[in-house]
Amino acid sequence: MHDEALDLSRLRPALPSPLEPAEDERFTRRSVTLLLKRDDLIHPDLPGNKWRKLAPNLRAAAGRTVLTFGGAYSNHLRATAAAGRLLGFPTVGVVRGDELAHRPLNPSLARCAADGMRLHFVDRSTYRAKTSPEVLDGLLSLFGECVVVPEGGSNALAVQGCTELGRELRGPAGTVAVACGTGGTLAGLAAGLGPEQHALGIPVLRGGFLGDTVRALQEEAFGGPAGRWSLDERFHFGGYARTTAGLHAFADDFEDRHGLPVERLYVAKLLYALTVLAGEGAFAPGSTVTAVVTGRPDAPQGPQVEPSGSR
Structure with missing residues (x-):
């Protein structure tokens, strides 16, 4: 089974x-x-940065049980579960929040379970300590030998996998922008771009911590800084899984203009940010801006919609 699990090419990624x-x-x-860089078209079950981040981790796991982490609407958990089903390896999802609060399962977690993922719910304080030896040892004693992949899949292997995205976009000076959750895609993208190109990250979470995370991921993956990148933290719309009526209206309009199905929690925030930045004159006349479309809206979501104007 291990040799078969290593052959990700049989999934025929585009x-x-x-x-x-x-x-x-x-x-x-x-x-x-x-x-528009249509990474959402790479694979129907592992679209966008999920493919790029998971593929090197799955090769390293070589068919062993993969244990990873996420919230109740985690795209990463759903992609990991789908990969387990498609490639025939066991998966464990450690879910943030008390189990009773998530019963019955929402559509996202129900899909994980249907794909064979064992769901293990932990309270928020335990989840915050998920990287501590005590919590990890407890999980491994419960589930046995596992390959642990961090929340969002962002580790050195994932960052190295995302450098290929940058290489696919190497060219003359220009901006390549991506929505950011855990920072791994931006860290790898920047490393793969050409020396005159710039990677722009649009965080979808509040907190101002992502810069340090990206720097740490590049240190882990490459031994130091790699490529030119920056963050614009104005466009999280209240935080992860939060949107506004105004953002939905913008996404609807973008869909009408371009025929692109716009995922709301990441891609809509990215496209909105780029539209605002263009209006502010942030991009030089004659320049090119590339938006990385990392996902599709067909996956079940659980966004909290806030009043228009809240961001």
Whole structure:
């Protein structure tokens, strides 16, 4: 089974993912070209950065049980469970929150369970300490030998996997932007881009901690800083899984303009941020901005919609 699990090519990922122009007067009137990097089309069950981050971790796991972490609507948990089903290895998902609060299972966790993932619920204080030896030892004593993959899949292997995204986009000077949760995709993207290119991260969580995380991930993956990158932390819309009526209206309009199904928790915030930045004159006339589309809206979501204007 281990040899079979290593052969991820049998899942037939669509790589490199397509790069599509998006004619949008909010950019063209500033003489800025907008491109969409359609990583959402890589694989139906492991789209976008989930493929790029999970693939090297799954090769390293070589068919052993993979234990990982996430919230009740975690895309990462869902992708890991799907990979386990498709490649035939066991998965364990450690879920933030008391079990009774999540029964019956929401559609996201129900899909994980249907794909064979064993769900283990822990209270929030335990979840915050999930990287401590005490918590990890307790989990491994409960589930046996496992390969532990961190929340969001962001570790050195994942960062190295995401450098290929940057390599696919290497070119002349320009900005490549991606929505950020745990920072792994941005860390790898920046390392793979050309020397004149710039990676822009749009965090979807509040907190201001992501810069340190990206630096630490690059240190772990490459031994030090790699590539040019920055963060704009203005566009989290209240925090992870939070949206506003205004953001949904923007996403609906973008879908109508471009025929692109817009995922709301990451991609909508990214596209909104780029539209605002274009209006602010942040991109030089004649430049190119590439938005990495990391997911699709067909996965079950649980966003909390806040009043328009709250961000």
